[in-house]
Amino acid sequence: MAEKVQIKVVVNGVEHHSEVEPRLLLVHYLRETLGLTGTHVGCDTSQCGACTVHLDGQAVKSCTLFAVQADGSSITTIEGLGSVDSLHPVQEGFWEMHGLQCGFCTPGMIMAAADLLNRNPQPSEEEIRHALEGNLCRCTGYHNIVRAVQYAANKMAGKVGVAADD
Amino acid sequence: MKVVGQAIPHESAREHVTGRALYTDDLLPRYPQALHAWPVQAPHAHARVLRLEPAPAHRVPGVVRVLTAADVPGLNDAGIKGDEPLFPCEVMYHGQAVAWVLAETEEAARLGAERVVVEYEPLPAILTLEEAIAQGSFQGATLQIRRGDLEQGFRASARVLSGALYLGGQEHFYLETQASLALLDETGHILVHSSTQHPSETQEVVAQVLGLPRNQVTVQCIRMGGGFGGKEVQASPYAAVAALGAYLTRRPVRVRLNRWQDIALTGKRHPFYARWKVGCSEEGRLLALQIELFSDGGWSLDLSEAVLARALCHIDNAYFIPHLEVTGRVCKTHKTSQTAFRGFGGPQGMVFIEEVLTQVAQTLGLPPEVVRERNFYGPSDSPETSTTHYGQPIKDVERIRLIWDELKSSAEFERRRREVALFNAQNPQRKRGLAITPVKFGISFNFTAYNQAGALVLVYQDGSVQVNHGGTEMGQGLYTKIQQIAAEALGVPLEAIRLMPTRTDKIPNTSATAASTGSDLNGAAVKEACEKIKARLAVVAAQRFGVNPADVVFEDGQVWSIWKPEERLAFAEVVRAAYAQRVQLFADGFYRTPGLHWDKARMRGKPFHYFAYGAAVSEVEVDGFTGQYTVRRVDILHDVGDSLSPLIDLGQVEGGFMQGLGWLTVEDLRWDAEGRLATRSASTYKLPSFSELPPVFNVRLLPRATETGVVYGSKAVGEPPLMLAISVREALRDAVAAFGAGGYVELASPATPEAVYWAIEKVRRGALVFGD
Ligand code: FES
Ligand code: FES
Numbered sequence: 034m035a036e037k038v039q040i041k042v043v044v045n046g047v048e049h050h051s052e053v054e055p056r057l058l059l060v061h062y063l064r065e066t067l068g069l070t071g072t073h074v075g076c077d078t079s080q081c082g083a084c085t086v087h088l089d090g091q092a093v094k095s096c097t098l099f100a101v102q103a104d105g106s107s108i109t110t111i112e113g114l115g116s117v118d119s120l121h122p123v124q125e126g127f128w129e130m131h132g133l134q135c136g137f138c139t140p141g142m143i144m145a146a147a148d149l150l151n152r153n154p155q156p157s158e159e160e161i162r163h164a165l166e167g168n169l170c171r172c173t174g175y176h177n178i179v180r181a182v183q184y185a186a187n188k189m190a191g192k193v194g195v196a197a198d199d
Numbered sequence: 200m201k202v203v204g205q206a207i208p209h210e211s212a213r214e215h216v217t218g219r220a221l222y223t224d225d226l227l228p229r230y231p232q233a234l235h236a237w238p239v240q241a242p243h244a245h246a247r248v249l250r251l252e253p254a255p256a257h258r259v260p261g262v263v264r265v266l267t268a269a270d271v272p273g274l275n276d277a278g279i280k281g282d283e284p285l286f287p288c289e290v291m292y293h294g295q296a297v298a299w300v301l302a303e304t305e306e307a308a309r310l311g312a313e314r315v316v317v318e319y320e321p322l323p324a325i326l327t328l329e330e331a332i333a334q335g336s337f338q339g340a341t342l343q344i345r346r347g348d349l350e351q352g353f354r355a356s357a358r359v360l361s362g363a364l365y366l367g368g369q370e371h372f373y374l375e376t377q378a379s380l381a382l383l384d385e386t387g388h389i390l391v392h393s394s395t396q397h398p399s400e401t402q403e404v405v406a407q408v409l410g411l412p413r414n415q416v417t418v419q420c421i422r423m424g425g426g427f428g429g430k431e432v433q434a435s436p437y438a439a440v441a442a443l444g445a446y447l448t449r450r451p452v453r454v455r456l457n458r459w460q461d462i463a464l465t466g467k468r469h470p471f472y473a474r475w476k477v478g479c480s481e482e483g484r485l486l487a488l489q490i491e492l493f494s495d496g497g498w499s500l501d502l503s504e505a506v507l508a509r510a511l512c513h514i515d516n517a518y519f520i521p522h523l524e525v526t527g528r529v530c531k532t533h534k535t536s537q538t539a540f541r542g543f544g545g546p547q548g549m550v551f552i553e554e555v556l557t558q559v560a561q562t563l564g565l566p567p568e569v570v571r572e573r574n575f576y577g578p579s580d581s582p583e584t585s586t587t588h589y590g591q592p593i594k595d596v597e598r599i600r601l602i603w604d605e606l607k608s609s610a611e612f613e614r615r616r617r618e619v620a621l622f623n624a625q626n627p628q629r630k631r632g633l634a635i636t637p638v639k640f641g642i643s644f645n646f647t648a649y650n651q652a653g654a655l656v657l658v659y660q661d662g663s664v665q666v667n668h669g670g671t672e673m674g675q676g677l678y679t680k681i682q683q684i685a686a687e688a689l690g691v692p693l694e695a696i697r698l699m700p701t702r703t704d705k706i707p708n709t710s711a712t713a714a715s716t717g718s719d720l721n722g723a724a725v726k727e728a729c730e731k732i733k734a735r736l737a738v739v740a741a742q743r744f745g746v747n748p749a750d751v752v753f754e755d756g757q758v759w760s761i762w763k764p765e766e767r768l769a770f771a772e773v774v775r776a777a778y779a780q781r782v783q784l785f786a787d788g789f790y791r792t793p794g795l796h797w798d799k800a801r802m803r804g805k806p807f808h809y810f811a812y813g814a815a816v817s818e819v820e821v822d823g824f825t826g827q828y829t830v831r832r833v834d835i836l837h838d839v840g841d842s843l844s845p846l847i848d849l850g851q852v853e854g855g856f857m858q859g860l861g862w863l864t865v866e867d868l869r870w871d872a873e874g875r876l877a878t879r880s881a882s883t884y885k886l887p888s889f890s891e892l893p894p895v896f897n898v899r900l901l902p903r904a905t906e907t908g909v910v911y912g913s914k915a916v917g918e919p920p921l922m923l924a925i926s927v928r929e930a931l932r933d934a935v936a937a938f939g940a941g942g943y944v945e946l947a948s949p950a951t952p953e954a955v956y957w958a959i960e961k962v963r964r965g966a967l968v969f970g971d
């Protein structure tokens with residue numbers, strides 16, 4: 034096995050110095066080395082988006098990157114997006130609008146949706162669907178996920194608690 | 200305020216949205232000592248294992264042990280029917296695991312597995328239903344249901360048609376793949392964390408493989424990242440491998456399939472083939488139907504007989520067929536062992552009868568919805584036409600028509616029929632299609648004994664409550680509903696109720712969480728346990744108030760008597776008083792569905808407690824050049840009784856519909872000539888994504904729909920909505936028909952754009968021949 038490499042990453046605001054095997058995927062680093070198991074693995078082919086995290090503020094599928102590629106970066110995972118007492122608006126949206134069933138796709142969906150709202154605070158329904166096309170959900174049928182993102186967009190725009198209409 | 204019936208978020212929603220909800224494999228970082236398992240997979244669909252040499256694997260640093268048949272202390276079988284060797288000496292499908300390597304890291308296990316030397320003698324394989332039928336390769340019993348007199352029915356028919364249809368299978372693609380983590384617990388006994396819908400059967404299989412009594416094995420399922428039937432029996436082999444590894448090495452062992460392995464190793468929805476002869480009147484009334492069903496069961500029997508039985512029991516869907524003979528066989532092929540999948544054979548049976556009805560309608564030149572209506576069961580005052588072919592009276596038969604009429608009007612079906620016709624007249628290359636189809640789905644396990652459930656409810660002195668039951672949470676919202684039921688039954692707020700992970704050491708001998716029965720069965724058991732405790736507490740409170748126990752009210756954490764509502768006690772106060780009086784503060788609950796009976800040999804009786812109903816209208820638009828299509832609008836009206844939890848139920852209807860849509864349109868399983876599954880990942884197996892979500896999606900639950908005799912008047916919801924998607928298939932066919940000049944339009948399933956393209960080509964050719 035290849036020699037280990039030293040990396041430095043800031044994850045959810047905490048600095049980590051780790052020795053990693055060069056082929057270690059970022060998602061495995063997060064889950065197994067740091068114990069941040071909120072980031073999930075749903076496929077082996079970078080299709081499902083369950084592993085989505087923010088790398089320097091942008092949504093990435095953490096199964097498509099090596100941990101070493103994140104060296105020097107700042108990463109936000111679902112655990113760092115909000116807290117149980119103070120949810121991020123997107124988290125609140127998924128909670129309020131029943132945008133989840135088994136919840137396995139949820140962290141990745143939320144991270145992808147948060148990234149969308151960073152770039153485009155008032156997306157149309159069409160834009161939401163398009164932006165989340167790379168995230169799969171086997172349970173919900175997507176309808177409530179769209180509504181959850183609309184809820185979050187409204188909330189962030191100050192229209193507190195306004196549920197999006199169908 | 201009533202807790203049951205409120206639209207509340209999922210019980211674990213907060214944990215899910217913050218990433219704190221744990222799944223089985225999330226436990227791994229807690230066990231740094233854990234070994235990782237990797238399968239040695241056979242490169243043949245059918246072969247004899249001549250030699251298996253594990254030794255070379257040990258040259259890979261980190262490999263700790265190779266598990267083979269010789270290591271099994273108990274029975275080398277991962278099922279309960281005796282036909283699923285955990286370590287086979289005859290390979291029965293491509294990719295089957297013949298040994299498992301345990302190592303310090305996943306990579307070492309993988310490299311070790313590559314080194315294991317296995318010599319095979321390839322054998323001839325049966326890979327398609329056609330081959331299996333031709334060669335008589337069947338397993339299990341022949342099933343048959345008959346009604347009336349076929350001869351007579353065909354004699355009375357103005358038309359007799361015949362047809363055949365092949366239906367593709369479906370990969371579950373639960374987002375969380377199969378996962379188990381086994382270890383020796385603090386007492387040295389086997390504890391298996393497993394992503395299983397059936398902890399008791401997983402426990403049974405683990406105990407059987409280890410040769411231990413079941414009380415030595417505990418199985419726990421925290422939650423699953425989706426199941427859909429795919430973890431009903433198929434979680435057990437991986438739990439058994441993990442347990443065997445832990446048992447032999449005394450270290451925790453983790454088995455987690457990656458997606459490729461999961462798709463290659465685990466069973467799917469059964470592909471089916473049917474051929475039929477149908478007789479009808481000129482008005483399109485079905486008079487006689489003779490239909491043979493063949494399911495592709497794969498290499499082992501698994502749940503195939505039960506799936507087939509349900510297909511036979513749903514060949515009627517919502518229609519009265521006076522003379523009927525339906526026969527079914529399970530084919531044995533060298534493929535994965537096909538298994539439970541949401542609907543459990545019901546969807547296949549129903550797609551076939553809808554096919555037959557459309558064939559009749561299109562042949563006669565009648566609108567399919569008219570032919571459907573003409574064949575509905577009912578009216579309710581006619582026992583003959585309100586009884587199924589297996590002899591069960593349909594007690595609320597008028598609901599079929601009620602839902603149908605109500606939906607037709609709310610979806611503006613007639614107006615849109617005209618609009619579609621207009622659009623089609625104006626557009627030679629794009630055609631729209633519209634269809635409405637009904638659902639009637641029987642609720643209960645076909646196997647009567649499974650219709651039982653247990654619960655254990657514990658009340659602590661501070662008034663907080665733990666609820667244990669035998670059901671598992673896979674996203675369907677069972678825990679949410681149970682939490683509501685317990686809160687309602689005890690009269691405490693939701694927050695007072697904690698749902699415990701499902702464990703075999705709390706409730707023994709549980710049934711799988713399947714057949715949509717999770718909340719019916721477990722909910723009723725939990726309710727009974729809560730009511731026992733409440734009755735005891737009522738006696739204590741009644742003494743305090745100086746009233747009759749029957750006059751004590753428990754609501755929202757408060758207790759009072761109807762005579763003096765302003766004098767209130769906190770629930771916890773009553774609990775403490777009860778404790779001081781040595782009153783038992785925990786109780787068990789048990790439920791068995793009443794009134795079920797089933798004569799398995801004759802296939803007659805009352806297998807279902809009740810039926811769930813629904814209907815859907817779908818509209819599509821098809822491109823005549825490419826066969827590409829979009830679903831423009833979907834309207835659904837679905838009957839869940841009095842909803843226990845409307846958000847959860849609407850979610851189930853939407854999700855179920857989309858999963859059915861996937862099965863019937865985009866999800867296409869392909870096996871190559873070697874028997875290797877060619878569609879082994881999300882890159883080759885298309886799942887419904889955001890683009891398949893219809894832009895207009897109106898889903899409503901039938902109001903005022905109380906189902907007496909079921910917990911809080913509710914109805915099961917897990918499976919029935921899947922079959923609402925048949926409306927999409929029929930709408931596509933309606934659109935394809937518009938390219939031709941009439942007659943029966945044959946459409947393959949799944950109706951992929953490619954299949955739609957070929958169907959259009961065929962009707963166009965037909966129109967050229969017959970049209971002008
Ligand atoms: S696990 Fe990364 S995209 Fe599926
Ligand atoms: S909620 Fe289960 S996969 Fe999305």
